[in-house]
Amino acid sequence: MNNLTDKNIYWWRPLDDRELGTRGEILFAAYKEIHWQGFQSASLSNILARTGVTKGALYHHFPNKTELGYAVVDEVISEHIRLSFVEPLLEFENPIDGIIELIQSSGDAFSMTDVELGCPLTVLAQEMAPIDEGFRIRLIKIYDLWHQSITDGFHLALKNGQVRDDIDPDTVAMMIVATMEGAMNAAKVAQSLDKLYLCGNGLIQYLELIRKKQDKDKRI
Amino acid sequence: MNNLTDKNIYWWRPLDDRELGTRGEILFAAYKEIHWQGFQSASLSNILARTGVTKGALYHHFPNKTELGYAVVDEVISEHIRLSFVEPLLEFENPIDGIIELIQSSGDAFSMTDVELGCPLTVLAQEMAPIDEGFRIRLIKIYDLWHQSITDGFHLALKNGQVRDDIDPDTVAMMIVATMEGAMNAAKVAQSLDKLYLCGNGLIQYLELIRKKQDKDKRI
DNA sequence: TATAAAGCATACCAATTGGTATGTACGAGA
DNA sequence: TCTCGTACATACCAATTGGTATGCTTTATA
Numbered sequence: 001m002n003n004l005t006d007k008n009i010y011w012w013r014p015l016d017d018r019e020l021g022t023r024g025e026i027l028f029a030a031y032k033e034i035h036w037q038g039f040q041s042a043s044l045s046n047i048l049a050r051t052g053v054t055k056g057a058l059y060h061h062f063p064n065k066t067e068l069g070y071a072v073v074d075e076v077i078s079e080h081i082r083l084s085f086v087e088p089l090l091e092f093e094n095p096i097d098g099i100i101e102l103i104q105s106s107g108d109a110f111s112m113t114d115v116e117l118g119c120p121l122t123v124l125a126q127e128m129a130p131i132d133e134g135f136r137i138r139l140i141k142i143y144d145l146w147h148q149s150i151t152d153g154f155h156l157a158l159k160n161g162q163v164r165d166d167i168d169p170d171t172v173a174m175m176i177v178a179t180m181e182g183a184m185n186a187a188k189v190a191q192s193l194d195k196l197y198l199c200g201n202g203l204i205q206y207l208e209l210i211r212k213k214q215d216k217d218k219r220i
Numbered sequence: 221m222n223n224l225t226d227k228n229i230y231w232w233r234p235l236d237d238r239e240l241g242t243r244g245e246i247l248f249a250a251y252k253e254i255h256w257q258g259f260q261s262a263s264l265s266n267i268l269a270r271t272g273v274t275k276g277a278l279y280h281h282f283p284n285k286t287e288l289g290y291a292v293v294d295e296v297i298s299e300h301i302r303l304s305f306v307e308p309l310l311e312f313e314n315p316i317d318g319i320i321e322l323i324q325s326s327g328d329a330f331s332m333t334d335v336e337l338g339c340p341l342t343v344l345a346q347e348m349a350p351i352d353e354g355f356r357i358r359l360i361k362i363y364d365l366w367h368q369s370i371t372d373g374f375h376l377a378l379k380n381g382q383v384r385d386d387i388d389p390d391t392v393a394m395m396i397v398a399t400m401e402g403a404m405n406a407a408k409v410a411q412s413l414d415k416l417y418l419c420g421n422g423l424i425q426y427l428e429l430i431r432k433k434q435d436k437d438k439r440i
Numbered sequence: 441t442a443t444a445a446a447g448c449a450t451a452c453c454a455a456t457t458g459g460t461a462t463g464t465a466c467g468a469g470a
Numbered sequence: 471t472c473t474c475g476t477a478c479a480t481a482c483c484a485a486t487t488g489g490t491a492t493g494c495t496t497t498a499t500a
Contacts, residue, residue: 037351041258045486059488061447126346174406179399275460
């Protein structure tokens with residue numbers, strides 16, 4: 001019935017399986033349960049069933065459900081976004097090329113399960129931001145990190161003459177993050193990779209539009 | 221504690237207060253509770269407390285919680301999206317002008333509560349799409365309606381020479397919907413209208429980029 | 441090897457959940 | 471006036487929830 005028990009079927013895989021330890025296993029199982037059900041509806045019994053760990057162990061490592069949720073955000077989701085979106089961008093000379101590359105490669109790597117569950121950040125943001133400040137400040141930290149990394153990239157691109165002079169790095173970065181989140185949302189509802197590709201192409205075309213002309217010609 | 225009891229403090233106001241009737245009151249209260257807590261965590265007791273209606277009345281009008289949720293999507297949220305985004309767009313000669321106008325006017329009308337709770341469509345999409353097919357098909361219908369109205373607009377704009385010839389209406393429409401959803405998501409987490417404006421400006425700049433040049437000049 | 445603490449396991453608990461069974465008030469139609 | 475269906479109201483219920491109290495091992499340390 002629940003096909004998410006397997007540890008490695010989806011892309012939003014945050015940790016290595018090996019050597020998690022009890023705490024890590026709980027954290028990982030909680031992450032999956034939350035990604036799937038949301039935080040409030042995430043059942044501790046389900047998490048325990050996933051792992052085979054007992055309630056005593058859970059409450060030995062975490063004082064309560066909320067703190068377990070916080071730990072999932074801090075240690076699992078945050079790290080995943082950093083490794084998937086922030087770090088890789090630093091590798092590229094031109095952030096426009098980097099983002100295009102990231103869009104395409106993650107699009108290729110996505111399974112249907114990834115599409116169905118969508119971005120774990122958005123799941124928690126939509127559910128918990130209005131009702132729990134602890135979640136909200138943690139989530140905003142991750143979004144800001146992501147957003148800032150793109151902003152920095154475009155500041156550099158501006159200096160290097162890789163983008164049109166009239167763009168504002170902050171605004172463009174906001175656009176990119178928002179569009180990617182929105183794209184994953186649309187694909188999730190439609191349960192369709194095509195929606196993701198469609199929006200990915202739109203975003204790539206947008207990026208080509210703000211690329212500096214001489215740079216555009218140089219590349220061809 | 222719960223400051224959402226008042227009926228008219230926020231923009232996502234779907235119905236008129238007057239003459240709701242018992243069923244309408246339940247529906248409205250359920251909509252607000254769901255918008256705030258999500259569907260699964262929406263408490264029937266809370267909904268009853270909001271309205272003063274008893275459980276007997278609720279179960280007289282709705283067979284169960286799920287069907288109540290479906291009714292909220294079909295009758296409240298769907299109608300709201302239609303009246304706020306789909307219908308108004310038809311009024312404009314140029315869809316680009318229309319969308320810019322819609323972005324600006326809704327930005328002006330948004331209260332902090334609107335920002336905090338975000339788009340009710342996204343709330344339900346993120347929570348329910350993966351776990352309840354009934355919700356998913358209803359939500360997809362609304363997204364498609366919205367998306368299609370923009371696509372139609374750009375098909376017309378293409379014919380009228382209002383946009384660049386190399387754009388694909390479907391792709392552009394996807395971009396716009398995704399970006400708006402993503403913008404509301406970002407603003408919700410940050411609890412900041414500024415984030416909304418920032419992303420709104422980005423989207424407007426994007427729209428100006430795909431506007432046809434002679435049309436761009438003509439307007440100034 | 442003695443001891444303390446960390447790492448779990450079992451059993452239990454109050455509170456809340458969605459849902460139901462039964463009863464009642466009331467207006468329309470025959 | 472009798473009846474029948476609509477529109478509620480009250481009281482109750484099993485199941486699940488997060489959380490706790492109390493135990494037992496194992497491991498590190500002195």
